[in-house]
Amino acid sequence: MATGARPFLLLAFWTMAAPARSPGEEGDGGCYAFSRPVILQGLTDNSKFRAQCSRERLLASFADSMVRLSTANTYSYQKVDLPFQEYVEQMLHPQNPFSMGNDTLYFFGDNNLTEWAPLFRHYSPPPFGLLGTTAAYSFGIAGAGSGVPFHWHGPGFSEVIYGRKRWFLYPPERTPEFHPNKTTLAWLRDTYPALAPSARPLECTVQAGEVLYFPDRWWHATLNLDISVFISTFLS
Numbered sequence: 061m062a063t064g065a066r067p068f069l070l071l072a073f074w075t076m077a078a079p080a081r082s083p084g085e086e087g088d089g090g091c092y093a094f095s096r097p098v099i100l101q102g103l104t105d106n107s108k109f110r111a112q113c114s115r116e117r118l119l120a121s122f123a124d125s126m127v128r129l130s131t132a133n134t135y136s137y138q139k140v141d142l143p144f145q146e147y148v149e150q151m152l153h154p155q156n157p158f159s160m161g162n163d164t165l166y167f168f169g170d171n172n173l174t175e176w177a178p179l180f181r182h183y184s185p186p187p188f189g190l191l192g193t194t195a196a197y198s199f200g201i202a203g204a205g206s207g208v209p210f211h212w213h214g215p216g217f218s219e220v221i222y223g224r225k226r227w228f229l230y231p232p233e234r235t236p237e238f239h240p241n242k243t244t245l246a247w248l249r250d251t252y253p254a255l256a257p258s259a260r261p262l263e264c265t266v267q268a269g270e271v272l273y274f275p276d277r278w279w280h281a282t283l284n285l286d287i288s289v290f291i292s293t294f295l296s
Contacts, residue, residue: 097229097278099264100271104184106221110268112182113221113289118201119145121178128170133161134211134240140165148201152287155205157249161241166208168200168290185293186217186271198292207244207283210236214296215276220266223288227272228261230279236261244283 111117123145131138147167155164173180180197189195195216207225212232218225228244230236237255238247252260265285266272274280276296 095275097227097262097264097275098273099266100186100217100273101269103186103271106182106184106219106269109179109182109184110221112179115148118179119148122176125172125175127167129165129167130170131162132164132166132206132208132243134209134238138162139170152201152203154203155207155243155245157205157243157245159243160246161209161243164206164243166200166202166206168202168208169198169292171197171199173197183291186219186273188217190215190295193296196294198294200291201289202284202287204284204286204288205245208281209240209242209244209247210238210279210281212277212279214294215274216292216294216296217271217273218266218290218292219271220268221289221291222268223284223286223290224265224267225288225290226263226265226283226285227274228263228281228283229274230261232277232279234279236279236281238281244281247281248283 112121123143125144126141127144127147129140129142129147129151151165176199180199183197185195185197210228210230228236237251237259242250261279261281264272
């Protein structure tokens with residue numbers, strides 16, 4: 061399937077929209093309950109946040125801040141701390157397609173919420189939530205060809221601020237064929253071409269300014285097609 065293909069429901073919110081829910085599902089007014097992935101456009105205006113996420117402004121604000129990197133394998137065994145400036149200047153090169161997941165470091169999720177609060181206060185998350193939960197942010201920056209192999213967790217939203225991010229998703233009842241220590245790039249090279257059409261995942265490319273909703277417990281892997289800046293809002 062072509063990189064730009066969109067096999068998902070695509071909704072455009074040019075004005076504030078009421079919370080959506082899947083047909084046949086009961087939902088409270090504040091609960092976003094799609095049971096399949098959805099790409100959302102024009103949902104919020106994050107132009108100010110985007111401006112704050114330029115390379116120059118991030119380095120001006122956080123150059124000396126320590127960031128925690130995770131290995132790009134399914135279980136993220138290893139954590140490494142280093143200055144943000146060092147990460148930006150030395151580790152945003154294109155991914156080596158032959159590197160193993162445990163040799164590939166990736167900045168996403170382990171954010172010091174107090175230190176990064178001046179940035180996050182400019183972000184407007186999707187105006188949907190789940191009753192009884194508190195949303196949590198995970199912010200990331202990564203080079204072309206990087207990504208996280210298949211894993212699953214609770215529902216949430218992922219917004220691309222700069223760059224493009226390709227997603228591969230399977231519903232909870234369909235465990236994908238993958239090696240937990242191979243990168244998404246290696247999986248795309250070695251495993252994906254041999255999959256029968258019926259065994260292939262749902263997939264799409266999320267562009268800058270778009271938001272992907274990922275449902276609860278859906279398997280997913282990601283691949284950054286450019287140097288990308290992105291933020292996820294986890295709902296549970």
